[in-house]
Amino acid sequence: MRALIHKYSVLVFLLAVLVGYSLFDQVFTSSVIDLALVQLKELLLVVPPVFILLGLLDVWVPKATLSRWMGTGSGMTGGLLAFLVGSAAAGPLYGAFPVASVFMKKGVSFTNVLIFIGAWSTTKLPMLLFEISSLGPRFALTRLLIDIPGIIIIAVLLNRIIPEAEKVDMYQRAEKR
Amino acid sequence: MNSILYGVTAVLLLISWMRDRERTVKALMKAWKAFENILPQILIVLLLVGVLLTMLDAETIVMIIGDSSGVFGVIAAAVVGSITLIPGFVAFPTASLLLSAGAGYMQIAAFISTLMMVGIVTFPVERAYFSRSLTLYRNAFAFLFSFLVAFVIAWVEAQS
Numbered sequence: 001m002r003a004l005i006h007k008y009s010v011l012v013f014l015l016a017v018l019v020g021y022s023l024f025d026q027v028f029t030s031s032v033i034d035l036a037l038v039q040l041k042e043l044l045l046v047v048p049p050v051f052i053l054l055g056l057l058d059v060w061v062p063k064a065t066l067s068r069w070m071g072t073g074s075g076m077t078g079g080l081l082a083f084l085v086g087s088a089a090a091g092p093l094y095g096a097f098p099v100a101s102v103f104m105k106k107g108v109s110f111t112n113v114l115i116f117i118g119a120w121s122t123t124k125l126p127m128l129l130f131e132i133s134s135l136g137p138r139f140a141l142t143r144l145l146i147d148i149p150g151i152i153i154i155a156v157l158l159n160r161i162i163p164e165a166e167k168v169d170m171y172q173r174a175e176k177r
Numbered sequence: 178m179n180s181i182l183y184g185v186t187a188v189l190l191l192i193s194w195m196r197d198r199e200r201t202v203k204a205l206m207k208a209w210k211a212f213e214n215i216l217p218q219i220l221i222v223l224l225l226v227g228v229l230l231t232m233l234d235a236e237t238i239v240m241i242i243g244d245s246s247g248v249f250g251v252i253a254a255a256v257v258g259s260i261t262l263i264p265g266f267v268a269f270p271t272a273s274l275l276l277s278a279g280a281g282y283m284q285i286a287a288f289i290s291t292l293m294m295v296g297i298v299t300f301p302v303e304r305a306y307f308s309r310s311l312t313l314y315r316n317a318f319a320f321l322f323s324f325l326v327a328f329v330i331a332w333v334e335a336q337s
Contacts, residue, residue: 014221036226060200092262098215100307135272135273135276138333
């Protein structure tokens with residue numbers, strides 16, 4: 001119970017500030033709450049299946065398998081696979097972090113984890129059609145074409161910059177999660 | 178799209194249940210734990226996004242990036258995109274609206290790209306899963322990369 005209170009303390013504090021502020025500006029507070037609720041609805045709609053898939057992945061796919069497909073020795077195929085899985089994703093970027101954490105636990109290489117996050121963040125295929133209809137095919141396809149090398153270059157750069165010890169620490173923490 | 182996601186999840190869950198009930202329960206427990214772990218931070222993010230979107234409505238955004246031309250507008254658009262977090266199905270129509278309201282392609286591309294790749298409000302969540310320096314570098318690189326995206330898109334759109 002104490003842990004629970006501790007976990008939600010910042011949230012409760014923020015809500016208290018917001019409610020207190022409503023004494024001065026009720027429109028502001030109700031707009032904030034409305035916008036948060038709209039997003040909460042979106043979250044509850046998309047996120048549950050993502051987490052269930054994550055759970056199934058965790059219990060059914062052995063570490064050896066995923067590590068062979070997307071581990072350090074997987075080369076181009078592993079990168080491509082990481083990119084495709086990330087692009088097929090649904091949901092906001094913060095949904096990618098727990099999935100990436102399970103990937104790390106299953107021995108996916110650091111570069112491929114980063115490619116996965118890059119793809120999830122910006123080349124989501126379900127969103128592509130939507131982008132085409134709003135901003136036009138020229139805009140959407142140019143962005144996709146430049147994002148593909150961009151994601152790979154950023155992943156490779158990050159893999160070089162981050163010290164090995166720090167990566168080991170991240171993998172160990174993922175293991176415990 | 179959601180129905181595909183739900184359909185695939187339901188089928189896999191059913192197969193899992195038929196093959197091994199115990200494991201399936203374990204998978205669901207893990208799913209719940211992962212969700213419950215991230216939930217308090219996500220709720221904070223949603224509240225902060227609510228505050229941001231209340232302060233930065235479409236009119237304000239147009240004011241920042243609409244009339245202002247060139248590099249300043251692009252930087253402003255990239256900063257606005259970095260601090261806001263809007264789901265794609267809201268962001269694209271908004272961007273299209275901003276375009277017809279007078280914003281340039283370069284600004285809109287910078288806005289869309291940073292919106293998707295850079296997350297300032299989700300910084301604490303990202304740091305908890307990875308590390309402080311990785312989160313800093315990833316967001317910094319994504320921010321800089323978004324300018325390249327903006328220039329290329331502006332160039333391509335100018336070719337017509």
